[in-house]
Amino acid sequence: MAILINETTEVMVQGITGREAQLRVELMRSYGTKVVAGVTPGKGGQEVMGVPVYDTVEEAVERHPNISATCIFVPAKVAKHAALEAIDAGIKVISLHPERVPQQDMLEIIAYSRGKDVTVIGPNTIGVISPGKALIGMIGGNVDFARQCFRPGRIGVLSRSGGNTTTLSYYLTKAGFGQSTAVSVGGDAFIGATWRDLLALFEKDPETDAVAVFGEIGTTTEEDAAEFIKQGGFTKPMVAYIAGRYARPNMRFGHAGAIISRGTGAAQGKIEALKSAGVYVVDHFGDIGEALKTALSRH
Amino acid sequence: MKDNLLQFEVFSGGKVCIDLEKCKGCVSKVCIEACTGTGKPEAFELREGLPALRVDPAALKKGGCVECLACELDCQLYGNKGLTIVLPMPELDHYLEAAATKPVYMR
Amino acid sequence: MSEGDGIMPRLYEYQGKKLFRAGGIPVPEGRVATTPQEAQEVAQSIGFPVAIKAQVLAGKRGKAGAIKFAEDADEVYHIASNLLGKSIRGMEITRLLVEKKLNIKKELYLAITADPSSRQPVAIFSAVGGMDIEEMAAQDPGAIIKKKIDILRGFRDYDGLNLVRKAGDLSGAEKLSLAALAAKLYRLYRQYDCKLAEINPLVLTDEGFVAADARVDIDDDAVSRQTGLELEAMEDAGERPPTPLEIAAGKIDAFDHRGSAHFVQLDPGAQYAREMGLVPIGFDCVGTGASLAVMDELVPLGYYPINFCDTSGNPTASKLYRVTKIIFSQPEIQGYVFVSCVSSQQLDNTARGIIKALKELYPATGGKPNIPVVLAFRGAWDDVAQRLFEDHGIAQSPLVKILGREATEKDAAEAFDRLYRAWQGGDKVEG
Numbered sequence: 001m002a003i004l005i006n007e008t009t010e011v012m013v014q015g016i017t018g019r020e021a022q023l024r025v026e027l028m029r030s031y032g033t034k035v036v037a038g039v040t041p042g043k044g045g046q047e048v049m050g051v052p053v054y055d056t057v058e059e060a061v062e063r064h065p066n067i068s069a070t071c072i073f074v075p076a077k078v079a080k081h082a083a084l085e086a087i088d089a090g091i092k093v094i095s096l097h098p099e100r101v102p103q104q105d106m107l108e109i110i111a112y113s114r115g116k117d118v119t120v121i122g123p124n125t126i127g128v129i130s131p132g133k134a135l136i137g138m139i140g141g142n143v144d145f146a147r148q149c150f151r152p153g154r155i156g157v158l159s160r161s162g163g164n165t166t167t168l169s170y171y172l173t174k175a176g177f178g179q180s181t182a183v184s185v186g187g188d189a190f191i192g193a194t195w196r197d198l199l200a201l202f203e204k205d206p207e208t209d210a211v212a213v214f215g216e217i218g219t220t221t222e223e224d225a226a227e228f229i230k231q232g233g234f235t236k237p238m239v240a241y242i243a244g245r246y247a248r249p250n251m252r253f254g255h256a257g258a259i260i261s262r263g264t265g266a267a268q269g270k271i272e273a274l275k276s277a278g279v280y281v282v283d284h285f286g287d288i289g290e291a292l293k294t295a296l297s298r299h
Numbered sequence: 300m301k302d303n304l305l306q307f308e309v310f311s312g313g314k315v316c317i318d319l320e321k322c323k324g325c326v327s328k329v330c331i332e333a334c335t336g337t338g339k340p341e342a343f344e345l346r347e348g349l350p351a352l353r354v355d356p357a358a359l360k361k362g363g364c365v366e367c368l369a370c371e372l373d374c375q376l377y378g379n380k381g382l383t384i385v386l387p388m389p390e391l392d393h394y395l396e397a398a399a400t401k402p403v404y405m406r
Numbered sequence: 407m408s409e410g411d412g413i414m415p416r417l418y419e420y421q422g423k424k425l426f427r428a429g430g431i432p433v434p435e436g437r438v439a440t441t442p443q444e445a446q447e448v449a450q451s452i453g454f455p456v457a458i459k460a461q462v463l464a465g466k467r468g469k470a471g472a473i474k475f476a477e478d479a480d481e482v483y484h485i486a487s488n489l490l491g492k493s494i495r496g497m498e499i500t501r502l503l504v505e506k507k508l509n510i511k512k513e514l515y516l517a518i519t520a521d522p523s524s525r526q527p528v529a530i531f532s533a534v535g536g537m538d539i540e541e542m543a544a545q546d547p548g549a550i551i552k553k554k555i556d557i558l559r560g561f562r563d564y565d566g567l568n569l570v571r572k573a574g575d576l577s578g579a580e581k582l583s584l585a586a587l588a589a590k591l592y593r594l595y596r597q598y599d600c601k602l603a604e605i606n607p608l609v610l611t612d613e614g615f616v617a618a619d620a621r622v623d624i625d626d627d628a629v630s631r632q633t634g635l636e637l638e639a640m641e642d643a644g645e646r647p648p649t650p651l652e653i654a655a656g657k658i659d660a661f662d663h664r665g666s667a668h669f670v671q672l673d674p675g676a677q678y679a680r681e682m683g684l685v686p687i688g689f690d691c692v693g694t695g696a697s698l699a700v701m702d703e704l705v706p707l708g709y710y711p712i713n714f715c716d717t718s719g720n721p722t723a724s725k726l727y728r729v730t731k732i733i734f735s736q737p738e739i740q741g742y743v744f745v746s747c748v749s750s751q752q753l754d755n756t757a758r759g760i761i762k763a764l765k766e767l768y769p770a771t772g773g774k775p776n777i778p779v780v781l782a783f784r785g786a787w788d789d790v791a792q793r794l795f796e797d798h799g800i801a802q803s804p805l806v807k808i809l810g811r812e813a814t815e816k817d818a819a820e821a822f823d824r825l826y827r828a829w830q831g832g833d834k835v836e837g
C-alpha cells in the first residue's frame with residue numbers, strides 16, 4: 001500500500017514542457033511511475049515523450065479521471081497558481097519542486113489546502129518514492145541509482161534535507177531495511193505536509209512498521225511531531241537523527257521571529273522533545289540502521 | 300605561432316587552449332577519447348594527425364562543453380600536456396594580492 | 407538548514423519609514439543626510455531638538471551609540487561628524503537619519519510576521535515597547551499578545567481591536583487608532599512580501615501614535631516581483647557584509663546556473679574556532695543537511711569548519727575547481743574535508759574539479775597538499791572519483807584519505823582526525 005503513491009497511481013506533470021521536467025518524466029517512467037498527462041498553459045495538444053499535454057489541470061483530469069498526484073516543475077513565481085489549480089481540480093498529492101517559492105505564496109497554499117483532502121509536499125522537495133512501486137519528482141536522480149539506494153520494505157522515511165532522504169534510505173538499506181515510502185518534505189521554513197501530517201499517514205499504513213527521520217535545526221517540525229506522538233497520533237517505533245548540534249548558536253535575532261519560536265529550533269531541544277516522546281535518537285547518522293533494529297526489537 | 304594554438308571559450312568564462320606543437324609529439328591523443336563520455340560533446344576529432352574541433356565553438360561556448368575538465372586532466376596524465384583550461388577568477392586574484400596572511404598553499 | 411537561519415534583504419530604517427509613510431503609518435518628520443553639513447540643514451528645516459540615527463543594519467543601535475540627540479546646530483555637526491565613517495559591527499556608517507525628537511508618553515510594540523508552527527501570519531502586540539522583544543518576552547510573557555491571521559481572509563479592523571483590547575491603560579480612541587495601524591501594517595506586510603514588519607517602539611505622543619523605528623525584512627525569494635522597492639539599496643541582514651572570498655564565490659554562481667556552489671564563511675578569521683580551542687578547517691559538502699551532519703562529527707573531535715559550502719544540484723567540474731580554490735584561500739585552515747551525501751550527482755566531475763584545483767595550488771608536488779585532506783565520495787560515479795585521485799597520484803599522499811560509499815559522516819571525521827594527529831605528530835618530530 002505505502003503512502004501517497006504506489007504502482008497504480010496516475011501522475012500528472014505541471015510544467016511538463018520545460019527541460020527539467022522532461023528529464024524527470026524520463027526518470028519517473030523508467031522507474032515505473034504511470035505518468036499519464038502533462039500541463040503547460042498554451043501548449044495543449046502537444047506531446048512530451050508520448051505524454052499528452054493539456055492547457056489546464058481541469059482538462060487533464062477530464063481526460064484522465066484517475067489522476068491523483070501531480071509534480072509541479074514550474075518557475076517559483078508561478079508555483080502558487082499551479083498548486084492552487086491542482087487543489088481546485090481535486091488532486092490528492094501535490095509534489096511542489098521549485099526552490100525559492102515566496103513565503104507568503106506558500107502561506108496561501110497552506111491555507112487553501114487546509115481542510116481539503118490534499119497533501120502538499122514541499123516546496124523545495126526532491127519528491128516521494130515508494131520503492132519498487134513508483135516515484136514522483138527527481139528522487140534518486142537516475143533510475144539505477146534509485147534502485148541501488150531505495151529498496152522495497154516496511155520502513156517509512158521522512159527527511160528535511162533532500163540529499164539526506166537518499167542517504168538515510170541508503171543507511172537503512174545497508175542495515176537490511178527496505179522502505180515503504182520515503183518523503184523529502186522540503187527544506188523551507190514553511191512547507192505543506194509536515195512530519196506530523198505524514199506520521200499520521202504512516203500510522204494508518206499497514207505496510208509501514210516503523211519510521212526513520214532526518215531532522216535539522218530551525219523550524220518547529222520536530223517539536224510538533226514529538227507533541228503529536230505524545231498525544232497518541234503516532235504509535236509505531238521511530239528513529240531519528242537531528243543534524244546541527246554543533247552549528248554555532250545563532251546570534252539573537254532581536255526581532256519577532258525569535259519569540260514566536262522561543263525555546264524551539266535548536267538541535268538539543270528537538271532531540272529532547274523527540275526522546276521524551278519515546279523516539280530513538282542516534283548521535284551518529286550512520287548508526288540509524290542499527291538503532292532501528294533495537295527500536296523494532298523492543299517495541 | 301597563432302596557427303598552432305587551438306582554442307575555444309567555455310560557458311562559465313574561460314577557455315580551453317591546445318598547443319598543437321606539443322600535440323605533434325603526443326602518442327596517445329587521449330583528449331579525443333576524453334570528450335566522449337555521457338553528456339560530453341565529442342568536441343575533438345583528429346585531423347591530419349592533430350586534434351581539431353568537430354563542434355562549432357559557438358555551441359561549445361553556449362554550454363556544449365560541459366566543463367568536465369576530463370580532456371585537460373587526461374592530457375596532463377597520458378598526453379603531452381598540450382591542453383590547458385584557463386578558468387579565471389579575478390576577484391580571487393585581487394583578494395590574494397591584497398591579503399595580509401598568505402593562504403596555506405603558498406607557505 | 408532552513409531559510410529561517412539564513413539571510414534576507416532587510417531595509418534600512420529610513421527605507422522602512424518611507425514605506426510606512428506611503429502606507430499611512432505616521433513616522434517622525436525627518437530626512438537622510440550623508441554629510442555633517444547636510445545633517446545641520448535637515449535639523450534646521452525640521453526644528454530642534456532632533457534625533458540623529460546611524461543607518462546601519464544592526465540591532466541595539468541605541469546601546470551601540472548609534473542614536474544621539476542634539477539641541478542645536480553645532481551639536482548636530484559634532485555628532486554627525488563623529489558618526490559618519492565609523493563602523494558598527496563591521497558596517498560603515500554612510501547615512502544618518504535626522505528626525506524630529508519625539509515627545510514620548512508611552513512606548514509600545516507592534517509587528518506582523520509568519521508563525522512557524524501554525525504556518526499563518528501573526529500579529530504581535532505589546533503595550534510595553536522600546537526594548538528587545540526577546541527580553542520583553544523573558545520578563546513578562548503575558549504582556550505579549552498574538553493573533554493569528556487567515557491569509558485568505560485578511561485582517562479586519564475588529565481583528566486589530568481584539569489584538570489590543572486587553573491593554574488596560576489605553577483610551578477607547580487610542581485603541582481604535584492602534585487597531586487601524588495594525589491593519590495598515592498587515593497590508594504593508596502583504597504588499598511588500600515581508601518576512602517581518604515591526605514597529606519597535608511604537609510611540610504614543612501628544613499627536614497620536616508614531617513609528618519611532620521601522621524594521622522591514624523582505625522575503626529574499628519575492629524580491630524579483632518587488633520592483634517598486636529600491637532594490638539596489640537593499641542589503642543582506644547578516645550581521646556583517648560579505649567577505650571578499652564570499653564575493654568571489656558569489657560570482658561563480660552568478661555566471662553559471664549549472665548546479666550550485668554556495669560558499670559562506672562561518673567564522674572569517676577563525677576567531678570563534680580559536681576561542682573554542684578548535685582547529686579551523688576548510689569544508690565542502692553536497693547538501694546542507696550533509697554539512698550539518700558532518701559538522702556534528704568534526705566538532706566533538708576538535709575541528710571547526712570555518713566555512714560552509716554546498717556543492718549540490720550536479721555542478722560542473724569547473725565550479726568545483728573554482729570554489730575549491732576559494733576554500734583553500736582561507737589563510738587559517740589547517741585541513742580540508744569534503745563529504746557528499748549519498749547523491750546521484752556526478753561525483754567524477756566533483757573529483758576532477760578538486761584535482762585541478764589541487765594541482766594548481768600545489769604545482770611543486772603535483773597536487774599533493776601540505777595540510778590533511780579527506781574526501782568522501784558517496785554516490786553516482788563515486789568509484790570513478792576515487793580512482794581519479796589514485797591515477798593523479800594525490801591519493802598516495804600520506805596527508806590524503808579518499809573514502810567511498812561505505813563511509814559514514816563519522817568515518818570521514820575520524821579519518822581526518824587520524825591524518826591531523828599524524829601530521830601534528832610528524833611536525834613535532836621534525837621541529
Ligand code: SF4
Nearest residue numbers: 322325330378379381
Ligand atoms: S592529449 Fe594533449 S597533447 Fe595529446 S593531442 Fe590531445 S591535447 Fe595534444
Ligand code: SF4
Nearest residue numbers: 334364365367368370
Ligand atoms: S571540458 Fe569536458 S566537455 Fe569540455 S572539451 Fe574538455 S572533455 Fe569536452
